[in-house]
Amino acid sequence: MDLPDYRDEIIEVMCKLIEIPAVNPAYGGGGEYERACWIASFMKREGLEPEIYEVADELTPQKRRPSLLFKMDGKASNGPVLWLVAHLDTVSEGDRSLWSTDPFKAEVRDGRIIGRGAEDNIQAIVSSLFTVLALKRTGRQPECNLGLCFPADEEAGSEYGLVRLINEGIFDPKDEAIVLDAGRPDGRFIEVAEKAVLWLRFFIKGKQAHASSPHLGINASAIGTHFGADLDDLLKAKYGARDYLFEPPYSTFEITQKFDNVSSPNILPGTDSFVMDCRVLPKYPLGSVLGDIEHLISEYEFKTGAKIEYKVLQRADAVPPTPLDAPVVRKLMAAIEKRRGTPTIGGIGGSTCAAFLRRIGMAAVVWSTLLGTAHSPNEYAAIDNVVADTQTLIDVVTACAET
Ligand SMILES: [Zn+2]
Incomplete structure (x- = not known):
């Protein structure tokens, strides 16, 4: 017709x-x-x-x-x-x-x-x-x-x-x-x-100080930068399988949103926050991704003395x-x-x-x-x-x- x-x-x-x-x-x-x-x-x-x-x-x-x-x-x-x-x-x-x-x-x-x-x-x-x-x-x-x-x-x-x-x-x-x-x-x-969708907002809590005296504070921004880079490397390496049904054929883990921290160049930031947008192939359970993220958080908390938390902004399992x-x-x-x-x-x-x-x-x-x-x-x-x-x-x- x-x-x-x-x-x-x-x-x-x-x-x-x-x-x-x-x-x-x-x-x-x-x-x-x-x-x-x-x-x-x-x-x-x-x-x-x-x-x-x-x-x-x-x-x-x-x-x-x-x-x-x-x-x-x-x-x-x-x-x-x-x-x-x-x-x-x-x-x-x-x-x-x-x-x-x-x-x-x-x-x-x-x-x-x-x-x-x-x-x-x-x-x-x-x-x-x-x-x-x-x-x-x-x-x-x-x-x-x-x-x-x-x-x-x-x-x-x-x-x-x-x-x-x-x-x-x-x-x-x-x-x-x-x-x-x-x-x-x-x-x-x-x-x-x-793909499964997971949006996570991370909060890094350090200690604010004068930038000239970093030994008196915990630089949340520096820790957040390293943590974000390690997170990016870890997830892309561990969840790197290909499934050609999808475009792109792999899981994606992207740091997206960043937030204001301090108002002056000479303040050592006591807080840092960023968002990661994850789109995960159905073969990987989101619980396993979150488990790896929590493991890395514990390592960073132990190593730096900062406190790292995250909030799930959106979660849709595959x-x-x-x-x-x-x-x-x-x-x-x-x-x-x-x-x-x-x-x-x-x-x-x-x-x-x-x-x-x-x-x-x-x-x-x-x-x-x-x-x-x-x-x-x-x-x-x-x-x-x-x-x-x-x-x-x-x-x-x-x-x-x-x-
Ligand atoms: Zn629409």
């Missing part, structure tokens, strides 16, 4: 959604409520009956966070559901002076739609919405049961969105999902695995990859092959909504055609990509029986 010419309507709905901000409250926004309501009434006008699942949140004007759910029976209506997942929320606009347009006023120019959220994740909402709409308007039934899941709160950990839906038992482990939230510009990359023979993988591969060329399959440094779904045993893939403008100033989506993604999703949901 080919996509009728929905291009103008797709542009119109994308612009409308950009102009209803859904900035996550964690980034100072008012949340997703109005955007969810607009989508629900748009669907109702088309004769579709979505459901809005609400979670209480005192931080938003409506005191609740919405996730939109919709199901359409397939020809085999007692089988599992294939969910198309796109998140409702966005990050904030960031530094407004870096935008050449109003981030919450859509601008259509040179085949692009510019505005906050255009690529992350409005493109996905619109392509999955028009997949359902195309079926409904042409009176077609998908081959398998089809679901739309537009959760809140993806940008800040999913506690008010997907995590709650999973705990409510909305999904069956036999269900499958296409999470439309990562991808490459050629639209041929299917993500089936994610889950087994989605099997390559899962129906959703085969269907998506066939649909990509049909119009775009040979697909490639692999893993990324994580983490998306797919990790939560894999954790309950669902076969989930992450796919989309994206230019990588998410979270940047002047974020935009290419109109051709939204239309092409819609077409690919239609091919997937109408091809279940053939693959």
